[in-house]
Amino acid sequence: MIPANFEYFAPKTIEEALQLLEQHGEDAKILSGGHSLIPVLKLRLASPGVVIDIGRIAELKAIKVDGSTISIGANATHAEIAANADLKTHCPLLAETAAQIGDQQVRNRGTIGGSLTHADPAADWPAAILALDAEIVARSSQGTRTIKAADFFLDLMTSAVESDEIVTEIRIAKPEQPAAAVYLKVPQSASGFAVIGVAAQLKVTNGKCEAASIGVTGLAPKAFRASSVEAALVGKTLDEAAINAASAKADAEADDAMEDIHASGDYRRHLARVFAKRAVLAAAAKA
Amino acid sequence: MSFLAKYIGQKVKRTEDPRLVKGIGHYVDDIKLADTLHVVILRSQYAHAKIVSINTDAAKTSPGVVAVYTGADVAGKVGFVPCAAALPGLNVPKYPVLADGKVAFVGQPIAAVVATDKYKARDAADLIEVDYDPLDVVTDAEASAQSDSPVIHEEFGTNVAFTHQAGTGDIDSAFAQADKIVKEKLNHQRLAPISMEPRGVLAHYLPGEEQMTLWSSTQIPHLMRTQVAIMLGMAENRLRVITPEVGGGFGCKLNVYSEEALLGWIAMQVHKPVKWIESRRENFQATIHGRAQVGTCEIAVKNDGTLLGLRYNVTADLGAYLQLLTPAIPTLTGLMLSGCYKIPAIQMNCVGVFTNKMSTDAYRGAGRPEATYLVERMMDCVALELKMDPVELRRKNMPKPSEFPFPTATGLFYDSGDYEKALDKALAMADYQKLRAEQAEARKQGRLIGIGVSTYVEICAMGPSIALPAGGWESATVRVEPTGKVTVLTGVSPHGQGEETAFAQIIGDMLGIDMNDVLVIHGDTSIVQYGIGTFGSRGLAVGGAALVKAAEKVVAKAKTLAAHLLQTDEASLTFENGKFVGAPNDKSVSIQEVALAAYIPHNVPEDFEPGLTATHFFEPKNFTFPSGTHICVSEVDRETGDVKILRYIAVDDCGNQINPMIVQGQIHGGIAQGMAQALFEEVVYDENGQLLTGELMDYAVPKAHQLPFFELDHTVTPTDVNPLGAKGVGEAGTIGSTPATANSVIDALAPFGVTHVDLPLRPEKLWKLMNN
Structure with a gap:
């Protein structure tokens, strides 16, 4: 890697990091696991004057499951989330999604906070975070705010995080039926990013869908909740006809579909429908 | 030459690996x-x-x-x-x-x-x-050959770099006598070697x-x-x-x-x-790319499946300039168009054209994968047309072992081969008849199962000097040092093939010494005598042959000195297990003792040249022709077009094996690259000549989790072209696996009337075919 010159800071506390961020403003970029920022630096698509490495801030790593709330530190790696026993019990969707990101080396370095902030439209986390209705906690030297997952992804590579903010934590209310969830994806053959990824978290009682929450990544410039599918499922008995009818609406919220050498927009829309169906079937089967 | 078999034929762990896996080897940047x-x-x-x-x-x-x-x-x-x-x-x-x-x-x-x-x-x-x-830019090879194309090198007034004809036999009469003519246009996509x-x-x-x-x-x-x-x-x-x-390197x-x-x-x-x-x-x-040929193949065949002729009109995409061997690659395709079949008349008409892209040149297989893919894909098309089982069509046209050396209409003599033996072994491993029955049953249930067979023969051990621009011999020096340690200087330049191990195995057995006493040095022109290098699966089959010859010279010289030391006739001595034996009173002397005596020549025959070292430049009399059969079983997802490889069987014949573990490693890597070509690898330029697959984020090299378990076995048909009887195995996996995988996936789509799909067989392409 031959990036442009930059000044490097490795603060040990959040306060110190925020102070640096305030001091350097737009000229600074936050480095966590490096899997988003380093490729950008390598290709000189960005040449920040200052890189603030938050990787040594220990408090950002914690994964806590208390009462009805799950809290994941922004610096938790995908591998740590995938291996966490509490999450496997109380929110398996998180562990399952984490396990499907990239490869082992990527999972060992990449962090949930970094991935979310980068807002890559083909990243895996956005689907799960949307399906879990998570809240993202962002701090600046001015204070702390929480952003709902549904408001977090603004556009292609654009999240709601301001340039003076650092994502510190992801908060999730424990799902009522943790096991009734799944993340299914079609990995792009080169990068492993999602050509399409569908996360489903359901609540099913006696075969009837009481709640459905479905996140779709890879299809549109930003990940989204498949509200039309959700609406079509809730209150229904989850038989093949109901699931087929609902999943046919998986791309309804996508005004634009992404197109590249790996898949056309039409194919991505088709895959969204197929994988919404498969995700609902798989999640319902686990309920 | 007879060999001990203490090391040769054993799965000896690679001596290169400890330093490589520890990250303490030295690459240029180190x-x-x-x-x-x-x-x-x-x-x-x-x-x-x-x-x-x-x-x-x-x-x-x-x-x-x-x-x-x-x-x-x-x-x-x-x-x-x-x-x-x-x-x-x-x-x-x-x-x-x-x-x-x-x-x-x-x-x-x-x-x-x-x-x-x-x-x-x-x-x-x-x-x-x-x-x-x-x-103005031209990236399409066929368009580049047209008169209205932008001309890249104005001094030529055309983008055509060369035209090349290959093959012999009466092609017109072959097609005139045919019951059927099967024709297909095939694209062999551009690949990046990516070392x-x-x-x-x-x-x-x-x-x-x-x-x-x-x-x-x-x-x-x-x-x-x-x-x-x-x-x-x-x-x-x-x-x-x-x-x-x-x-x-993979050729790049x-x-x-x-x-x-x-x-x-x-x-x-x-x-x-x-x-x-x-x-x-x-x-x-x-860095050079590989493959990139597009052409139309016609096969003339009798109704009973007898092949009469093959014609291939092909455009080779050379890129913008000619690198070291760019124009030679398509000529290798022409040499191998007979595959492992008797085809009396063959004709290739090749046009090599410039395009506004990186040059093409040798990539693992270098021209032969193109030929094998073409022939093996066409065999399936012919079988479909004749309603014959693709295996039986192949078998019917194979030469028998007694017909070797087998002359082809492309002007080659295949050294040795037993194609049906490998075919039968692979069919037995796959349980082919049962697979076909299962396939029929699965189709009734709407599942798309495909079975693909590819037999192949390739041209290796490059090669006789007359056939290569810079000569095709190889050199080796065997130097027994005064302390009895042995230094080997080889003109080949291994870069992952494991010759440091294989050559030490050979010397260990030939000199009867511990293979750990052998140091193999390569890749330094001031230390090593001139050599040709490593490519075309030649390291062992040519470089190893030179090594054997040099070691024989060392043993012969040592024997002269041993006879003197033992005060006996040379003729009475034999060299066994590192010792010269057969002297009166059971006296013997070891190769190490002889070495010391050769360097401190206080007691030597008159006119004895001190030292114990020998060099040999080995000139092979022919290429070698490894062969084999690969079988792939796949399933296509009806809803998405996604391909899942269910089984992969490969039976390869590279002649004698020095280290079966290294052979298997070469086969594994080769299958991975060949299968990736069939399924997802492709260099993509847009119409402006911008490279769209310019990073590993977009160019799909195969990863372990994308590949199935490989079921491997082998047959052994030695060659007489070199003293090791080894044919070479560096490229075999790449050559057999692309057509086997492609044939399997295309067979899976047979219920949709699909007879051919160009590579790579990406899910969206298959999905569209199923929904057209």
């Missing part, structure tokens, strides 16, 4: 010389453009910059990038190491920035202003001694020395090329690129070591 300057190369952003002007003023004054060079600086001082392949009437464009007023592909070198570190060099490169005047270690050069010139050392990640240190010396106008013996650890380092001579020339200007390490993006843009 060689650190004091005061080294770093070079960053500015490359063309356009696929075809005139360079109106280059402004390097800001770059030259950028911090840390020592010099900035452009085409004007090297013109007339550094020779053109060489093409060694000679074809009648070949148009060879001048290919300067830095562009001279014009660029013809994205990534072509324009300027070189020399600075105190690579960051400063890169910063300065960003300050160079190039004023381009864009020209784990990109290219790299470190050059160090000593003005007092007038000598230069060039460290390069290459497969051909000696050929590079000769070529770079010519390019720089320096005496060959004053240039030393060192090839340290090389992290893979069987070349001489702009950067070697450029770095050498810069080192002579600045009188300090200069280093350039290729980035992955440069590797995609400016």
